[in-house]
Amino acid sequence: MTALLPAELAWYATGRFYQASVDDTLADYGYFLHLPFIKAPLFNDSPSEKTAHFTFAAKPFKAPEMKNGALKLGLDPVGAFSLYLQRQPAGSYRDPTSFAEGECIATFRRTSMVVGTTVDATVGRKTASVVGTNVFSARLVASTPFEFGGRSYDLAHHLGLGVTQFGTAAATPITPPPKGYKLVLPFTGSALALGRAS
Template sequence: MLPPLRAASVAWYVTGRFYTTADKATQDLGYFLHLQGITGDLFDGAPGEQTAHFTFRSAPFKARPVTNGDLSLGLDATGDFTLYLKRKPGASFDKPDSFSDGEPIATFRRVSVVMGATLSASQHAKQSELLSLNVFTAALIWSQEFEFRGARYDLKQLLPYGITQWGDASPTPLAAPAGFAQSFAFVGSAIALGK
């Protein structure tokens, strides 16, 4: 087994989408661009959701809105997200369930309220969003050993204390699949927590 990642070292890079229902329940899902400590290509072909071996999906959550001038803040309750190994890649943003149909390898729990902020600008009395970002810390609450490209791994060995992730989301809405009212793309960067 590999030693734990050093505190504050890069743990992963992800990209994905936020999906929001008509009643304002949100979930995020996506795939890993980089997962520190895992040897070998994380994709089966050119990088993208359809070729990704490692995906994730959160449980739905609702944010409490707070406004301060041109900042719109969202406070998300604590919640869980699970990482999956897809031995046969094939996820699609048009089919959110395809991100959680792999082998579950770990579950993280956000250990505090997530704060998201959206900066807006008024131009000729028309409001437009310029930037949306968030940050959260999550503890590893469950994991299991798995094999990938001939090596064995367990995220409790690599990330025993969890991660802190910063994310940036696009303000441009994307086509939402059936069952959802809105969808936005995002990217996230996480570092390993120390003891």
């Protein structure tokens, strides 16, 4: 099994942020576009959330907001997210909890508060949000060995202590599912492996 070097690419992922209607909690759900250490196709058909074998789901959290001029800042607390292996892919953006199905193969915990930044722009007399970004580090707190495509894997071996992820989100909302959510924003993330402690 190949162990990634510190700061080597760990993954590309995409998904959506969801804000719950009842209590305003946030959570992100989605799937992996690329895991460099997996030596088998990550999808069982054309790539999409419906065909992805590797998915992720976050534990819901609340994020206070503040402003600094044209910047809107979301202060995400320390929290956890898990990775799943779906041998029979079943992810659906209409049911975000579907990304937490299958075998839980790893759980990560963010090491500190995350400051997400959304940029506003004014064109004429209208002001609109353009793009959002964030960066966070997360430690691997649990890992379960698994087999996939005839090979054995363990994220603790491949990633070491965890990852640092850089995220970009669209600021234009997507129509939310019919029940339970009032805001949905798409995003993509790329992560670097932390490697092992020296």
